[in-house]
Amino acid sequence: MSAGRPVEVLPMGERAVLVEVADLSAVLALEAAVRSLTTAGDGVWARVEDVVPAARTLLLTTDGVDPADLPVLGRAVRGLAATLDGSSGSLPPGEVVTVPVHYDGPDLDEVARLTGLSVGEVVAAHTGTDWRVAFGGFAPGFAYLVGGDPRLRVPRRDAPRPSVPAGSVGLAGEFSGVYPRASPGGWQLLGRTDLALWDARRDPPALLRPGVVVHFVDEAATG
Amino acid sequence: MSPALEVVRTGPLALLEDDGRPGLGSVGVGRSGAADRGAHHLACRLVGHGERQHRPAAVEVLLGGLVVRARGALVVALTGAPAPATVDGRPVPHRAVLHLDDGAELALGTPESGLRTYLAVRGGIDVEPVLGSRSTDTLSGVGPPPLAAGDVLPVGPAPRTFPVVDAAPAPAHGPVVLDLLPGPRTSWVGDLEALAARSWVVGAHSDRVGVRLTPTGDPVRRTPAHRDDELPSEGMVRGAVQLPPGGEPVVFLADHPVTGGYPVVAVLTEASCDRAAQLRPGEPLRLRPRPGAAGRR
Numbered sequence: 001m002s003a004g005r006p007v008e009v010l011p012m013g014e015r016a017v018l019v020e021v022a023d024l025s026a027v028l029a030l031e032a033a034v035r036s037l038t039t040a041g042d043g044v045w046a047r048v049e050d051v052v053p054a055a056r057t058l059l060l061t062t063d064g065v066d067p068a069d070l071p072v073l074g075r076a077v078r079g080l081a082a083t084l085d086g087s088s089g090s091l092p093p094g095e096v097v098t099v100p101v102h103y104d105g106p107d108l109d110e111v112a113r114l115t116g117l118s119v120g121e122v123v124a125a126h127t128g129t130d131w132r133v134a135f136g137g138f139a140p141g142f143a144y145l146v147g148g149d150p151r152l153r154v155p156r157r158d159a160p161r162p163s164v165p166a167g168s169v170g171l172a173g174e175f176s177g178v179y180p181r182a183s184p185g186g187w188q189l190l191g192r193t194d195l196a197l198w199d200a201r202r203d204p205p206a207l208l209r210p211g212v213v214v215h216f217v218d219e220a221a222t223g
Numbered sequence: 224m225s226p227a228l229e230v231v232r233t234g235p236l237a238l239l240e241d242d243g244r245p246g247l248g249s250v251g252v253g254r255s256g257a258a259d260r261g262a263h264h265l266a267c268r269l270v271g272h273g274e275r276q277h278r279p280a281a282v283e284v285l286l287g288g289l290v291v292r293a294r295g296a297l298v299v300a301l302t303g304a305p306a307p308a309t310v311d312g313r314p315v316p317h318r319a320v321l322h323l324d325d326g327a328e329l330a331l332g333t334p335e336s337g338l339r340t341y342l343a344v345r346g347g348i349d350v351e352p353v354l355g356s357r358s359t360d361t362l363s364g365v366g367p368p369p370l371a372a373g374d375v376l377p378v379g380p381a382p383r384t385f386p387v388v389d390a391a392p393a394p395a396h397g398p399v400v401l402d403l404l405p406g407p408r409t410s411w412v413g414d415l416e417a418l419a420a421r422s423w424v425v426g427a428h429s430d431r432v433g434v435r436l437t438p439t440g441d442p443v444r445r446t447p448a449h450r451d452d453e454l455p456s457e458g459m460v461r462g463a464v465q466l467p468p469g470g471e472p473v474v475f476l477a478d479h480p481v482t483g484g485y486p487v488v489a490v491l492t493e494a495s496c497d498r499a500a501q502l503r504p505g506e507p508l509r510l511r512p513r514p515g516a517a518g519r520r
Contacts, residue, residue: 013490059458
């Protein structure tokens with residue numbers, strides 16, 4: 001069934017348009033479709049310089065050479081969205097990244113209390129389903145992961161920590177995430193990983209990019 | 224000896240900036256690059272890097288104070304904020320092609336107006352790029368560190384093209400007026416007149432991330448229909464005018480965050496972004512819908 005999705009193309013200055021869609025799964029489907037076109041580089045898609053997904057929007061930035069590109073791009077995005085399947089089942093399979101975690105975070109007990117699960121059940125829930133990178137934006141290499149066990153939805157901490165160590169694995173709302181470097185942060189911390197999430201000398205520099213599927217594993221269990 | 228620029232002294236802040244690193248927004252890295260792109264491009268053109276070529280890294284000097292020494296003969300140009308300049312003590316003009324002999328010392332005083340002066344070198348500053356760019360992104364920390372006394376900056380190979388102009392005309396002065404285009408959330412404040420009807424002063428705490436605008440009268444309020452609306456974070460652009468709940472907008476510059484959660488009620492034109500990058504705290508300004516854009520509000 002291809003009902004198509006309602007999209008709104010909103011103005012964002014002389015170089016960009018902001019495409020607003022119904023929900024996050026619509027963002028992910030549209031982003032995947034847009035990326036395949038910008039990679040192929042036909043027509044106006046060749047002049048798209050950056051694609052930034054967020055919770056309900058996709059920002060498309062052009063090279064700014066020709067102002068006439070923006071209305072053309074707007075029409076192309078609407079046309080593209082109309083061809084997408086209405087269900088989130090149409091997401092293309094992503095690259096799988098396994099993230100080993102030491103589940104010894106300072107908020108494990110608090111998350112257990114908030115969810116009514118035992119600590120063991122929290123870890124089992126976090127490792128039991130695959131997550132998917134929805135979008136980034138907070139810091140280089142930080143990824144908002146979605147699609148986890150719905151029992152793990154917990155609010156942010158009341159008071160953010162002034163410094164969260166690099167590699168910390170946390171929860172906030174419907175998201176899980178890994179801090180690529182030490183920074184202030186208010187997420188509930190379950191543990192930490194030794195993986196380098198971000199390395200400016202690596203290509204690609206970010207391990208977790210939109211579309212990547214993340215599989216957390218418990219270091220203690222793998223021995 | 225390969226040509227280089229030796230940093231003798233810096234003022235408040237001197238950074239390397241080029242056209243930035245577009246394409247990494249989805250992994251949390253913004254484009255960055257020169258804050259006043261027009262001034263950077265002009266400086267590059269003056270030293271012979273053509274409009275259609277890759278624009279090399281130049282020095283972005285905040286409030287003057289930079290002193291550099293040429294290692295080898297160099298061709299350089301100054302644009303942007305008109306910091307008084309001397310070469311070995313002799314005054315030299317901005318927006319002109321300057322020839323530095325080996326050992327010559329170029330010194331910048333404090334500009335009377337504007338914030339950022341660009342020093343381009345024929346061949347470009349050729350430090351190691353990070354993710355395809357030599358720009359320092361002050362928000363994400365990506366790129367080379369700020370310049371410091373004692374740095375020796377290698378100069379790259381000269382392009383095949385030669386400078387086509389000896390000097391460029393200076394821009395007209397006058398009261399600062401920035402041109403607005405509609406943003407994705409303009410309706411949250413009604414229309415662009417909500418911004419155009421006020422006069423503004425540049426706030427303190429303005430930097431390469433953004434310029435804060437303080438209204439001289441009442442702060443800008445959302446319309447009743449949008450007063451309690453929540454906005455999930457969305458992608459941001461240079462020139463976006465974000466309106467936090469306090470009613471004092473922030474105009475994003477080159478090092479803006481990749482995403483933001485406050486409504487973007489207008490977006491500056493590219494030319495006005497460059498102008499905004501030269502605004503000093505305390506400076507008065509006005510905002511207006513871009514002439515001719517009224518029908519698109």
